[in-house]
Amino acid sequence: MGSILVDGSKCNLCGKCVDQCPFGAIQIDLGKVIIDNGCRLCKLCIKNCPEGAISLLKTQKTVDKNEWNGVLVYVEHLEGEIHPVTLELIGKARQLAGEINHPVYALIMGTDVIDLGKGLLEYGVDRVLAYQDEALRHFRADLYTNIFEDCIKEFKPSIVLVGATSVGRSLAPRVAARFRTGLTADCTQLEVRPNTDLVQIRPAFGGNIMAQIVTVRTRPQFATVRYKVMEKADRLRKPGGEIIRCQVKPERLQSGLKVIRTALREKQENISDAEVLVVAGRGVKNPADLGMINELAELLNGQLACTRPLVEAGWLPYTKQIGLSGRTVKPKLIITCGVSGAIQFTACMSAAEQIFAINKDRNAPIFKVAHYGIVGDIYQIIPALIAKLKKEVRSV
Numbered sequence: 001m002g003s004i005l006v007d008g009s010k011c012n013l014c015g016k017c018v019d020q021c022p023f024g025a026i027q028i029d030l031g032k033v034i035i036d037n038g039c040r041l042c043k044l045c046i047k048n049c050p051e052g053a054i055s056l057l058k059t060q061k062t063v064d065k066n067e068w069n070g071v072l073v074y075v076e077h078l079e080g081e082i083h084p085v086t087l088e089l090i091g092k093a094r095q096l097a098g099e100i101n102h103p104v105y106a107l108i109m110g111t112d113v114i115d116l117g118k119g120l121l122e123y124g125v126d127r128v129l130a131y132q133d134e135a136l137r138h139f140r141a142d143l144y145t146n147i148f149e150d151c152i153k154e155f156k157p158s159i160v161l162v163g164a165t166s167v168g169r170s171l172a173p174r175v176a177a178r179f180r181t182g183l184t185a186d187c188t189q190l191e192v193r194p195n196t197d198l199v200q201i202r203p204a205f206g207g208n209i210m211a212q213i214v215t216v217r218t219r220p221q222f223a224t225v226r227y228k229v230m231e232k233a234d235r236l237r238k239p240g241g242e243i244i245r246c247q248v249k250p251e252r253l254q255s256g257l258k259v260i261r262t263a264l265r266e267k268q269e270n271i272s273d274a275e276v277l278v279v280a281g282r283g284v285k286n287p288a289d290l291g292m293i294n295e296l297a298e299l300l301n302g303q304l305a306c307t308r309p310l311v312e313a314g315w316l317p318y319t320k321q322i323g324l325s326g327r328t329v330k331p332k333l334i335i336t337c338g339v340s341g342a343i344q345f346t347a348c349m350s351a352a353e354q355i356f357a358i359n360k361d362r363n364a365p366i367f368k369v370a371h372y373g374i375v376g377d378i379y380q381i382i383p384a385l386i387a388k389l390k391k392e393v394r395s396v
């Protein structure tokens with residue numbers, strides 16, 4: 001770790017470093033050698049500078065991991081309701097904290113958050129850290145980042161978990177940057193080593209490998225996790241823990257953002273909340289045929305979802321897409337219709353309780369994750385299923 005330093009008093013702007021940099025990260029501009037973010041610290045410029053004007057500034061600090069203690073969960077809430085991803089993160093935090101004997105913290109900020117925060121003690125949080133102030137009524141990224149930073153400085157958690165929601169995705173990188181530490185987005189699994197290093201596991205390179213990412217030199221370690229990926233925390237019979245009302249420093253409440261008006265969006269159907277999903281894949285030959293998939297979904301009191309090619313074709317909105325670049329789902333039942341089962345799709349649905357696949361190709365990868373399958377044509381099987389379900393509904 002470090003950065004490249006150019007001594008202007010020795011440099012004669014010969015340009016050798018510019019020519020030899022394999023990453024094209026060096027330029028001469030306004031009579032100065034500039035090293036940009038493309039630099040990979042290969043040190044070729046240092047070796048080849050005839051004037052000895054370039055050197056490595058070592059900035060590596062070794063963190064004392066013992067000074068960082070606890071797993072902190074950011075509590076997302078709106079209109080007095082806690083986002084369910086928070087309870088899933090608390091479930092994971094309890095497991096991780098148990099393995100390294102750390103406490104579980106929950107950070108909640110806003111107005112009227114004391115009672116809301118108290119409710120989290122039932123889920124096994126050791127300390128709810130509540131920051132209450134009128135200025136925190138609405139989410140404003142700059143203010144919330146300040147308070148988050150203050151909280152981390154005071155309680156020094158080793159691990160910080162944030163939901164990969166719109167708010168979480170806006171907040172977590174800002175706070176991580178304040179500590180110059182690592183952040184892994186959209187983790188699908190989290191493990192912890194005895195030395196408190198968090199192993200952050202997530203699909204990489206288009207989902208073809210599962211990468212294990214570890215932040216070894218800095219603390220805290222930040223991870224975001226999507227809704228419906230982790231198991232929700234169980235309620236404790238005899239909850240303990242405490243709520244701490246933390247001090248909000250007035251000088252930290254200066255914001256460059258002014259909230260003029262807020263309006264609640266009409267609640268939309270969300271495939272992540274559905275208990276039953278019927279998924280259309282590219283085996284569906286034209287948009288009109290989505291009608292039969294939708295009919296099957298309605299008969300099962302479920303929702304229609306799809307693979308990415310159907311969204312790309314403009315047949316269905318993005319909100320219906322399951323997969324790495326769409327949503328993660330964990331329904332009780334999922335029926336896939338003409339879906340091949342690419343990893344980018346299955347990575348975000350394989351935790352469903354029952355997976356039922358229909359595909360005319362017996363070697364389709366979807367059958368590897370399915371609990372039940374039919375090798376056959378959806379244009380024969382789905383109408384037959386619909387007819388059978390209708391008959392059963394009539395006879396009830």
Ligand SMILES: Cc1cc2nc3c(=O)[nH]c(=O)nc-3n(C[C@H](O)[C@H](O)[C@H](O)COP(=O)(O)OP(=O)(O)OC[C@H]3O[C@@H](n4cnc5c(N)ncnc54)[C@H](O)[C@@H]3O)c2cc1C
Nearest residue numbers: 281282283307308323324325326338339340344360377378
């Ligand atoms: C970075 C990246 C991110 C991606 N993100 C996503 C994502 O979020 N979600 C996603 O879905 N994909 C995603 N993809 C694309 C993914 O790799 C696949 O291309 C996609 O999932 C394939 O969709 P499909 O199964 O509908 O189509 P296909 O792979 O074309 O499969 C169609 C299947 O239908 C079967 N079939 C055809 N006709 C019939 C019939 N009449 N009856 C029965 N079966 C039939 C075929 O045998 C075939 O198995 C991503 C790719 C990349 C590189």
